[in-house]
Amino acid sequence: MLFDSVNLQDELDKEKRAKTEASLMDTVNTILAESADKDQQLVDRLYQKNSGASPKLEKKVPNSDRVYTEEMIQSVCTNFRLRFLEIPLFKGEIPYEALQQVKNFEAEYGFEAETFKIMAPASRFRLKDATSDPLLFAALGNGQYYLLHQWGDDLAWYRKLAYFPYRSIFTLAMTATLLGLIVALMVPGEAFLSESLGAISTARVVYFKFFATFIMSGMFFVTGLIIGILTIRDFSSNVWNSKFFN
Numbered sequence: 001m002l003f004d005s006v007n008l009q010d011e012l013d014k015e016k017r018a019k020t021e022a023s024l025m026d027t028v029n030t031i032l033a034e035s036a037d038k039d040q041q042l043v044d045r046l047y048q049k050n051s052g053a054s055p056k057l058e059k060k061v062p063n064s065d066r067v068y069t070e071e072m073i074q075s076v077c078t079n080f081r082l083r084f085l086e087i088p089l090f091k092g093e094i095p096y097e098a099l100q101q102v103k104n105f106e107a108e109y110g111f112e113a114e115t116f117k118i119m120a121p122a123s124r125f126r127l128k129d130a131t132s133d134p135l136l137f138a139a140l141g142n143g144q145y146y147l148l149h150q151w152g153d154d155l156a157w158y159r160k161l162a163y164f165p166y167r168s169i170f171t172l173a174m175t176a177t178l179l180g181l182i183v184a185l186m187v188p189g190e191a192f193l194s195e196s197l198g199a200i201s202t203a204r205v206v207y208f209k210f211f212a213t214f215i216m217s218g219m220f221f222v223t224g225l226i227i228g229i230l231t232i233r234d235f236s237s238n239v240w241n242s243k244f245f246n
Helices: 008-046 070-080 096-109 169-186 202-230
Strands: 067-069 083-086 116-120 135-141 144-150
Touching (some): 008 096, 070 083, 070 116, 096 135
Antiparallel strands (some): 067 144, 083 116, 116 135
16 A cells, blocks of 8 residues: 555565566677677678688588588589579578578587578579579588578479470480471371372381481571570570579
């Protein structure tokens, strides 16, 4: 009540609780500030340009399912026409979950990575609002990379097939030959072979099919090459780790 007697020990306990709560809040604010500072330092390190060779992780990584060689990454990038580039070239935002994965990885293995790369379609390195699936890697040295985090939308199911002709000059030639063969087989040879030249033998039909395949394949190859020059500029095997997009 308003006019009740005052117990000095109760007042001391109230003061003690107030000081304890204030001290606790100060501690929490300090921890949050330190955490935010560490996060910013990590972001700065992610976006710094690699100045040289990456340090090598000496400790064996138990979760080998997340370790990939550069050859494996190159193969997937070539198959799906992706880029594998350092983070400063990435136009999107790095989610907080990815930062947490980096911190967990470095705390577990006592390894501070200096090179981080992202595997994603070229659009993710040109446009901030692109949503195609990116993957964040940390370089372990010796051409090995640790997959830290994956976010965004998945790739279209037909992407691998759509970009197959433009993996290399060989796949373009192979695709052109296959299309030429299909078209040649669909064309009835008898319709183009004159009876006046003699009996229409199987050998003459086969020769006509072979010749038609050669002509059609050449046409498809040249057409595909022109389309490639005007649109995608270069073969996937040449640009998977290229910093240039034209």
